[in-house]
Each structure stands twice: as C-alpha cells, then as structure tokens.
Amino acid sequence: MRMWLDRPWRRYLYRYGCALGLGHAKAHWQMWLPGLKIHHSPAGEAAAWSYRGGDPIKLEPFAALSESMSAGEITIVGSGPSIRTQDFSALPPRSAILLNGAVTLMQSHGVSPLAVMAADEKFVWRHFAWLRQNVRPETLCCFSLASLRALAETDYQWVRKRRVVLVQYLLKPYARPAVSLNSLALDDDVVVDSAHNTGFSLDPSRGVIQIGSVVGAAFQFALAAQ
Numbered sequence: 001m002r003m004w005l006d007r008p009w010r011r012y013l014y015r016y017g018c019a020l021g022l023g024h025a026k027a028h029w030q031m032w033l034p035g036l037k038i039h040h041s042p043a044g045e046a047a048a049w050s051y052r053g054g055d056p057i058k059l060e061p062f063a064a065l066s067e068s069m070s071a072g073e074i075t076i077v078g079s080g081p082s083i084r085t086q087d088f089s090a091l092p093p094r095s096a097i098l099l100n101g102a103v104t105l106m107q108s109h110g111v112s113p114l115a116v117m118a119a120d121e122k123f124v125w126r127h128f129a130w131l132r133q134n135v136r137p138e139t140l141c142c143f144s145l146a147s148l149r150a151l152a153e154t155d156y157q158w159v160r161k162r163r164v165v166l167v168q169y170l171l172k173p174y175a176r177p178a179v180s181l182n183s184l185a186l187d188d189d190v191v192v193d194s195a196h197n198t199g200f201s202l203d204p205s206r207g208v209i210q211i212g213s214v215v216g217a218a219f220q221f222a223l224a225a226q
Contacts, residue, residue, distance in 0.1 A: 006122045007150075025177035028169075031121075031146040035153075038145070038166070038174050045205065046166050046174070051152040060165045062205035064140060066225040068114055071095040074222040077102045077111075078215060097142070097218045101127060106134040115140035117221070119167050119214040121150040128154050137161050142221065145174060167217050170207035181209070 005012070011030075018030040032038070039048040039056050048056035071092040077083060079101030088105060093112035098105060100123045105111040116135055118124060124131070124147050132155070135141060143151065143159075144167040151159040170190065172178050181199060184190040189206060192199035200220050201208045208220040 007125045011121075011125075028172035028178055029175070031144070031172070032149050032174065036145065036149040046168065049148060049164070049166070051149075051156060051160075054156075054160075057160050057164075060140060060163045062165060062221075062224070064163070064165060065115060065142075065221060068094055068140060069225065070114075074114060074225060076215060076218045076222060077105065077113075097222060099214050099218055101130060103130050103134045106139075113139065115142050115165065115221075117142035117167070117214060117218050118147045119144040119217050121146040123147070124150040124154060132158060135162065137163070139163065140165055142167050142217075144169070144217075167204075167221075168207035170201060170209055172210075173207065184209075 014033060015030045018033065019027040022029055035052040037050045038046050039050065041047040046059055048058050050056045071094070073095065075091060075096045077096050077098050079099055083102060083105065088109045088111050091111060094114045096111060096113045098111065098113045098116045100118055100120070103116050106113065116139060118131070119142070128151070139162070141162045142165045148159065148164065148166070168174065170179070170184060171181060181192055181197060182194055184199065185192045185194065189203040190199055190201055190209070198211060199209050200211065200223070202224060204221050204224050208217045210216060211219070
C-alpha cells in the first residue's frame with residue numbers, strides 16, 4: 001500500500017536504515033540495497049549488473065549513445081505539460097533524450113528517441129506502466145542505480161531485456177563512501193565551480209554530478225556524446 005507515499009514504505013526503511021546503520025558517508029548505499037550488484041571490468045568500468053544473485057546482465061557502454069546518433073545534435077525533451085502541444089515531426093530519429101514522462105511521446109507522437117532517461121526511482125514507482133508501454137527492447141535506457149534497482153523490484157524480466165546505460169553519480173559512488181565536490185577539482189574530466197557548489201562531468205561513463213533534476217544528468221550525457 002503506497003497511499004500518499006512516493007515509493008513503497010519498505011524503501012523508507014532502507015533509506016533511514018542505511019543512514020543510521022552505515023553513517024552519513026554511506027547513506028547513499030540505499031540506492032542499490034538490497035539486491036542490486038554492479039560488476040566491473042578489469043579496467044574498473046561498470047560492465048554488468050545482477051539482481052539477487054542472478055546471472056550478470058551486460059551494461060551498454062556510454063559510447064553506445066554517440067554510436068546510435070543519427071544527427072549532429074541532441075534534443076533533451078522534458079516531461080512538462082507543454083510537450084503535448086509541441087510539433088515533433090521535424091525531430092530526426094535517434095536525436096532526442098526523453099526524460100521520465102516524455103517516454104509517452106514514443107506512442108503518442110511517434111518519436112524514435114536516441115535514448116530514454118529515468119534517474120529518479122520515484123518515477124519508476126509512479127509510472128512504470130509508461131515505460132512498459134513505450135520502451136522497446138532496442139531502445140537505449142539511461143537508468144540510475146536507484147532506478148535500475150526499483151525496476152528490478154517491479155519487473156525483473158522486463159528490465160533484464162533492456163539495453164541499459166548506467167547513470168552513476170561521482171559524489172555518491174557505488175560501494176564506496178561519498179566524496180566532496182572539492183575533492184574532484186583536480187580531475188581533468190570534471191569541471192568544478194566551488195563558488196556555487198556545483199560542476200559537471202566531461203566523462204559520464206565514470207559518472208555525472210547531480211545538478212537539480214534529471215535534466216542535469218541528461219545535459220552531461222549529451223555534452224559528452226557530442
């Protein structure tokens with residue numbers, strides 16, 4: 001029973017349990033606990049994922065995004081009400097990243113996207129039916145750790161057949177303590193604005209920096225794919 005909650009009540013237990021049991025630096029581990037595991041290549045790249053001890057499932061490399069592009073530019077399409085009145089007929093196929101609810105454009109407007117992105121597990125819990133109805137097996141799916149785990153909880157058979165590009169967060173790395181933004185200042189693949197406590201990643205294959213909503217991750221993906 002979810003009632004007014006934006007996720008199942010058990011997720012609140014894991015969220016607060018990790019904060020209390022693991023401490024502040026590891027509180028973000030609730031994104032993949034319990035059950036989701038990321039398998040890394042010898043070079044340290046995220047290469048596969050598994051859920052509750054199942055067989056590893058290959059992750060798509062970030063390069064799949066640029067390799068799938070059919071145009072010289074990427075359009076990021078959000079999910080506000082105004083998209084219903086837009087004309088998408090001039091949008092080239094495989095040139096748009098559809099965020100969250102914008103996946104419905106695949107059926108309603110015949111949009112053939114470059115990728116879809118859902119980085120907030122709340123969208124999965126509320127609107128998984130939209131993903132199931134619109135996202136085909138060949139569609140590139142950019143999912144965060146939390147979204148991927150929520151999808152595995154919701155419909156493992158569905159998500160295991162999707163082409164997943166992992167959205168990772170540099171400040172909240174998988175299976176490691178959180179790091180500060182300033183600690184990334186010397187990283188050539190990261191641009192840091194310490195004065196405004198923000199930044200962005202030039203190499204999303206390693207991770208992105210959270211900038212507000214999912215559009216921040218999409219921007220970093222699009223910038224690197226160009």
